[in-house]
Amino acid sequence: MGRAELPLHAPGTRTDRGYIGQSLPRPNTQRLLQGRGTYVDDLRFARLAHVVFYRSPYAHARVRRLDFAKARKAPGVVAVVDGRALAEYCTPWVAVLGHLKGIKSPPQHPIAIDRACWQGEAVAAVVAETRAQAEDAAALIEAEWEELPAVTDMEASLAGAQVIHPELGDNVCFSRALDTGGVDEAFAGAAVVVEESYHFGRHTGVCLEGRAILADYNPAEHTLTVHHATQAPHMMQDIFSRHLGIPEANVRVIAKDVGGSFGIKVHVYPDEMATAALSVMLRRPVKFFADRLESFATDIHAREHRVKVRLACSKEGDILAFDLDDLTAIGPYSVYPRTSGIEGNQVVNLTGGPYRHQKYRARMNVVFTNKNVTCQYRAVGHPIAVALTEAIVDKAAAKLGIDPAQFRRRNLIPDDAYPYTFPSGIRFERLSHHQALDRLLSLMDYAALREEQKALRAKKVYRGIGLAAMIEVTNPSPAFYGVGGARISAQDGATLRFEPTGMVTVLCGVTEQGQGTDAIFGQIAASAVGVGIDKVRVITGDTGVTPYGGGTWASRGAGIGGEAVLLAGRALRASILEVAAKILNAAREELDIQSDSVVNLLTREPRLPLVELGRVAYFRPDTLPADFQSELTVTRHYTPRQYGFTFTNGIQASLVEVDPDTGFVRLLRHWCVEDCGTVINPMLVDEQIRGGVVQGIGAALYEECLYGPDGQLLNGNMADYLVPMSAEMPDIVCAHIETPTHQSQLGAKGAGEAGTAGAPGAVMNAINDALAPLGARVTAMPFTPERLLRALGRL
Amino acid sequence: MDKSLDIELTVNGSRLRRRVAARTHLVDFLREELGLTGSHAGCEHGVCGACTLRVDGEIVRGCLMLAVQANGRRVDTIEGLSDSGEIARLQQAFHRHNALQCGFCTPGMVIAAQELVRQGRKASREEIRAHLSGNYCRCTGYQAIVDAVEEVVNGQG
Numbered sequence: 001m002g003r004a005e006l007p008l009h010a011p012g013t014r015t016d017r018g019y020i021g022q023s024l025p026r027p028n029t030q031r032l033l034q035g036r037g038t039y040v041d042d043l044r045f046a047r048l049a050h051v052v053f054y055r056s057p058y059a060h061a062r063v064r065r066l067d068f069a070k071a072r073k074a075p076g077v078v079a080v081v082d083g084r085a086l087a088e089y090c091t092p093w094v095a096v097l098g099h100l101k102g103i104k105s106p107p108q109h110p111i112a113i114d115r116a117c118w119q120g121e122a123v124a125a126v127v128a129e130t131r132a133q134a135e136d137a138a139a140l141i142e143a144e145w146e147e148l149p150a151v152t153d154m155e156a157s158l159a160g161a162q163v164i165h166p167e168l169g170d171n172v173c174f175s176r177a178l179d180t181g182g183v184d185e186a187f188a189g190a191a192v193v194v195e196e197s198y199h200f201g202r203h204t205g206v207c208l209e210g211r212a213i214l215a216d217y218n219p220a221e222h223t224l225t226v227h228h229a230t231q232a233p234h235m236m237q238d239i240f241s242r243h244l245g246i247p248e249a250n251v252r253v254i255a256k257d258v259g260g261s262f263g264i265k266v267h268v269y270p271d272e273m274a275t276a277a278l279s280v281m282l283r284r285p286v287k288f289f290a291d292r293l294e295s296f297a298t299d300i301h302a303r304e305h306r307v308k309v310r311l312a313c314s315k316e317g318d319i320l321a322f323d324l325d326d327l328t329a330i331g332p333y334s335v336y337p338r339t340s341g342i343e344g345n346q347v348v349n350l351t352g353g354p355y356r357h358q359k360y361r362a363r364m365n366v367v368f369t370n371k372n373v374t375c376q377y378r379a380v381g382h383p384i385a386v387a388l389t390e391a392i393v394d395k396a397a398a399k400l401g402i403d404p405a406q407f408r409r410r411n412l413i414p415d416d417a418y419p420y421t422f423p424s425g426i427r428f429e430r431l432s433h434h435q436a437l438d439r440l441l442s443l444m445d446y447a448a449l450r451e452e453q454k455a456l457r458a459k460k461v462y463r464g465i466g467l468a469a470m471i472e473v474t475n476p477s478p479a480f481y482g483v484g485g486a487r488i489s490a491q492d493g494a495t496l497r498f499e500p501t502g503m504v505t506v507l508c509g510v511t512e513q514g515q516g517t518d519a520i521f522g523q524i525a526a527s528a529v530g531v532g533i534d535k536v537r538v539i540t541g542d543t544g545v546t547p548y549g550g551g552t553w554a555s556r557g558a559g560i561g562g563e564a565v566l567l568a569g570r571a572l573r574a575s576i577l578e579v580a581a582k583i584l585n586a587a588r589e590e591l592d593i594q595s596d597s598v599v600n601l602l603t604r605e606p607r608l609p610l611v612e613l614g615r616v617a618y619f620r621p622d623t624l625p626a627d628f629q630s631e632l633t634v635t636r637h638y639t640p641r642q643y644g645f646t647f648t649n650g651i652q653a654s655l656v657e658v659d660p661d662t663g664f665v666r667l668l669r670h671w672c673v674e675d676c677g678t679v680i681n682p683m684l685v686d687e688q689i690r691g692g693v694v695q696g697i698g699a700a701l702y703e704e705c706l707y708g709p710d711g712q713l714l715n716g717n718m719a720d721y722l723v724p725m726s727a728e729m730p731d732i733v734c735a736h737i738e739t740p741t742h743q744s745q746l747g748a749k750g751a752g753e754a755g756t757a758g759a760p761g762a763v764m765n766a767i768n769d770a771l772a773p774l775g776a777r778v779t780a781m782p783f784t785p786e787r788l789l790r791a792l793g794r795l
Numbered sequence: 796m797d798k799s800l801d802i803e804l805t806v807n808g809s810r811l812r813r814r815v816a817a818r819t820h821l822v823d824f825l826r827e828e829l830g831l832t833g834s835h836a837g838c839e840h841g842v843c844g845a846c847t848l849r850v851d852g853e854i855v856r857g858c859l860m861l862a863v864q865a866n867g868r869r870v871d872t873i874e875g876l877s878d879s880g881e882i883a884r885l886q887q888a889f890h891r892h893n894a895l896q897c898g899f900c901t902p903g904m905v906i907a908a909q910e911l912v913r914q915g916r917k918a919s920r921e922e923i924r925a926h927l928s929g930n931y932c933r934c935t936g937y938q939a940i941v942d943a944v945e946e947v948v949n950g951q952g
Contacts, residue, residue: 025890032898033886033905035833035873042832132816208837208845208899208933259835259899260933292838514896514934687893687939694936718842718931726937727928731920755936 018527023683026519037257040212050131054124056116059150059370059711067142076133083111090277095334097484103174105334110274117332120297150370150711154329157367174341174366183361191315199780201704202304209259210290215279231266232551255541258513262378268336296716302377321359322352331373346381353471360423382757390761431649464770468761474750475559479644491639493547494564498632500618502610509549510561516684528569530593555750563744567636650674652758654766663785667730675737678747692755700763802866807875822846822857833873844930847903873902888943896934
């Protein structure tokens with residue numbers, strides 16, 4: 001095994017890690033800092049038409065009549081169409097997966113036909129020369145509606161007095177039950193049983209760039225080029241192809257700069273499908289850019305859950321069993337193609353995840369309602385599973401009079417217990433809960449904070465410390481979607497091309513929405529090939545040029561895409577050395593690459609600059625042996641297979657101060673210790689964690705999509721829907737444990753969702769810790785001042 | 796709604812004349828008429844700050860001002876401020892600290908931060924956070940932005 005082939009983390013080796021582990025700034029921020037990025041809405045096209053949608057003002061209503069006569073006569077109007085007209089161009093979809101047994105959902109069209117099932121569902125599209133003209137014309141559409149009863153409460157939906165889709169029989173989209181056996185016995189024999197219900201508010205991603213798509217159909221070639229703010233270009237290529245009836249090879253999806261995604265931009269949206277279908281129908285480019293109000297009404301929402309949980313504990317403080325009952329409402333349709341059953345499924349999979357109990361029972365129901373759809377948003381299910389687990393764990397610790405940190409130390413799965421199978425059936429390769437806990441407690445000086453807390457309480461200052469241990473799904477194998485029949489790629493590929501100038505071009509199927517994907521691929525490629533970081537250029541987000549891949553979701557970019565880049569980089573290094581051996585008439589085994597030059601493997605003496613090698617290989621191959629052909633473009637792929645998911649672990653802590661007179665929560669500090677395996681770029685990992693933590697804080701304190709009993713969204717704008725802003729946010733301290741996965745050479749696990757997964761639980765526990773001496777407790781997120789005051793009996 | 800007016804204004808140092816619909820807001824005018832796409836429309840109701848611009852030296856929300864209100868005035872956008880070099884130190888600090896991820900809020904954030912830089916006094920982290928509290932960033936969690944601005948404002952940049 002040559003030097004270049006050694007695993008980066010191989011025990012006992014001192015392999016040169018190159019740029020891996022260095023906090024290098026991202027090259028692609030330069031254009032964004034100058035306002036010279038290319039988001040979809042920045043593109044300029046000849047004959048571009050603009051589409052706006054006429055949306056249902058009711059949560060549930062039959063469309064008796066749509067009259068387009070006035071709208072069609074408005075200035076600049078190209079077309080006004082209803083769902084029936086568009087159905088000629090785009091087939092409907094049904095969002096189910098084979099491995100979610102029994103999941104059901106009705107067919108969904110790009111524009112609803114005859115009936116709207118949530119306020120904001122599109123029932124007509126208006127295409128005009130300018131967006132303003134399209135909006136003017138949409139205001140001239142005359143509609144006659146018959147309002148139908150709206151099912152908005154999830155308990156009522158489950159009870160089923162009103163069934164939203166009568167052909168499905170009831171309102172249950174998906175149910176799951178899990179039982180290891182022995183749960184009742186564990187509870188019967190337990191010294192301590194604690195029980196509580198938690199409510200998680202429905203919230204949404206609020207990407208600063210709204211959803212955006214520009215579809216450009218060329219009838220001469222029967223090709224469709226889609227410029228799309230998406231996380232998964234190849235998935236969308238497949239979907240446009242199948243539902244619009246265009247051969248896949250004729251569909252190209254390009255995602256250049258994307259203004260935030262967080263899982264919002266990985267789904268099929270009816271209005272986006274309609275935009276593509278309209279481009280085919282009208283034989284010209286058509287653009288849709290969701291404004292903020294329609295973003296709130298139609299971007300997927302997430303997390304509307306009501307969970308009852310019970311925990312059984314021995315008198316010494318050993319957790320014996322968890323018993324879970326989760327109910328979640330997803331709107332009127334399961335979202336295509338990932339389904340809306342995954343979040344609840346994750347809650348079942350992950351509840352109790354960090355702990356070593358072996359008895360577990362869970363029931364979970366996913367029900368339809370007449371609200372906007374919900375689906376996978378950053379950390380999918382984790383924030384719920386972590387918060388309810390950590391809250392009930394704290395409650396058990398309090399009942400036993402054990403310090404929360406000590407209680408966790410007792411119950412966290414030992415660091416030497418791996419591989420480990422969790423009662424829900426998931427398998428952990430190797431986690432580091434105890435190292436992480438130790439690191440966290442010393443980082444935050446836990447003991448001193450407890451002392452300070454005690455002293456301040458005497459002065460009627462109410463501070464709380466909350467801990468939240470977590471596990472996180474990353475690097476998903478085909479077990480996530482592929483086995484269920486979804487055409488969603490779990491593998492990813494990377495092509496590396498050595499250029500005549502000694503540059504290396506990297507093409508990868510994983511996409512960039514600001515996470516730093518392009519930057520870390522540059523670091524990995526440069527390190528693997530042996531060139532300077534300034535010699536690497538990365539291209540992502542274009543099905544026309546990159547290898548086939550899944551894109552960006554489930555914290556897979558670094559671990560899967562990064563591994564493909566590493567493997568391709570090592571292969572390219574070997575290919576370059578083949579050429580060098582011919583030019584130098586030397587043995588390939590005696591050569592290596594370092595700092596843009598072929599060097600002697602042992603002495604590191606430079607032998608041949610790569611720029612000279614490129615010149616010979618591309619322009620003077622006649623000087624090389626006649627039977628030798630250089631191959632300086634290589635492609636490698638990677639699929640994680642040994643484990644369904646490569647779990648990471650971490651622990652967060654929050655320090656808050658509660659004002660019992662106003663109910664306001666002040667965030668003083670937040671800590672996160674995370675183990676995402678090999679850290680490729682510490683600065684970028686920290687920034688992923690921090691950004692994720694703040695999204696989790698938003699869920700805990702501010703964010704909720706509020707609906708009235710009639711299914712009207714009450715706060716769908718940025719003035720009424722509160723998001724974290726800079727003034728209220730704390731500084732966030734990050735630290736890392738590195739336990740590389742041995743499934744790959746790179747050893748990287750995902751890091752993008754950990755912050756969001758753990759923060760709500762940590763904040764919840766901190767608030768309840770602060771409230772404890774006042775005899776109050778809160779269990780419904782977001783923890784608004786009103787909810788705190790009610791818990792305190794002051795409202 | 797079709798009423799249009801002639802306006803004359805200076806954008807990034809260039810004097811321009813255009814006929815614009817009275818209802819067109821400034822950020823749409825800059826993006827659609829002039830192709831200056833660095834100013835972003837994030838909410839179009841004055842909350843998110845992605846369209847922050849400078850008019851006669853003061854920062855404004857481009858979505859809360861009509862293009863006709865810019866008649867006779869001087870407008871500076873992220874493109875012009877980048878080319879003049881005025882915000883170079885902030886841009887370098889943002890780059891080094893990774894004070895942006897998706898970049899959609901960034902032009903507005905940098906222009907808002909430059910307002911603080913131009914005040915020419917040192918600022919605490921709390922003051923920086925308060926100053927930027929009208930600019931929404933969904934990606935970073937703000938800490939790196941505060942770090943970058945602190946470095947420039949307090950003269951270490």
